Amino acid sequence: MKIGILQTGHSPEDLYEPFGDYDGMFRGMLDGKGFEFQTWAVVDGIFPDGPQDADGWLITGSRHGAYEDHAWIPPLEDLIRAIHASKQPLAGICFGHQIIAQALGGKVAKFEGGWAVGRVTYQTQDGPLTLNAWHQDQVVELPEGARVLGGNDFCRNGILAYGDHIISWQPHPEFPSAFVGGLIEKRGRGVVPDEVLDRAAAGLDAPVDNQNIATFLAEFYRKERT
Structure with a gap:
């Protein structure tokens, strides 16, 4: 099965050598599960x-906002709508989560409550799910047909689904905790409040559920659909 990665951003230059680019993180996350990959750098x-x-x-994910004026965003939204119409499986992460919602009629905005950084727990019908997050933007209005599968008081629309063929997460199951630590030091200082970064840094050694999402995502792609 071929998975097309629509890359909407690049890893920071000073973190590229130890961690690679964003598409490579997803390839590593799904390594050994029988997929082949092709990346299109839509950004x-x-x-x-x-x-x-x-x-x-x-x-x-991406450093860009879904609502920003970039030439590549309208054709990406068109492609999302075409994938949706074809009922092919589609997953979105962080910016991907947001741009899917926007393309299908929802609204994305900077959250007045500020930033989520580091380990965040989301409540789902299957129990709590803890993943690394890095965002200020959120889906603030749901598109028609979206179902909320998980969230919390800070990010109510944290996990969304559309039919049985689209699922998206606001957090980053592809980010190892060490990469989040690098973002805190290389990208966060001076942008995100220090108390948010310090609290996130203090929790980086605690476990996250990345592997559970990798298993779920592999099953999601292979699921038989009517």
């Missing part, structure tokens, strides 16, 4: 011809 204007170019799709 650089490189797009597939259409949904038929892969069997399933994944949209990465």
Whole structure:
């Protein structure tokens, strides 16, 4: 099964050598599960011809806002709507979570409550799920047909689904905790309040549920759909 990665951002230059780029983190996350991958760096204007170019799709995180004026965002929204119409499996992470909601009629905005950084626990029908987060933007209005699968008081729309073929997460199951530590030091200082960063840094050694999401995502892609 071929998974098309729609890359909407690049890893910070000073973290690239130890951790690689965003698409590589997802390849590593799903390594050994029988998938082949192709990346289209849509952030650089490189797009597939259409949904038929892969069997399933994944949209990465990004430093950009879904609501910002970039030439590559409208065609990405068009592609999301085409994938949705084709009923192919699509997963979105952070920016991917947000741009899917926006493309389908929802609203994304900077959250007045500030930033989520580091380990965050979301309540789901299957119990608590703890993942690393790094965001201020949130989905603040749901599109028609969206179902909330998980969230918390800070981020109520933390995990969304559409039909049985689209799922998205606001947090980052692909981020190892060491990468979040690098973001805290290389990208966060001077942007995110120090008390938020310090609290996140203090919890980086605690476990997260990345592997559970990797298993779930592999099963999601392979699921038989009507």
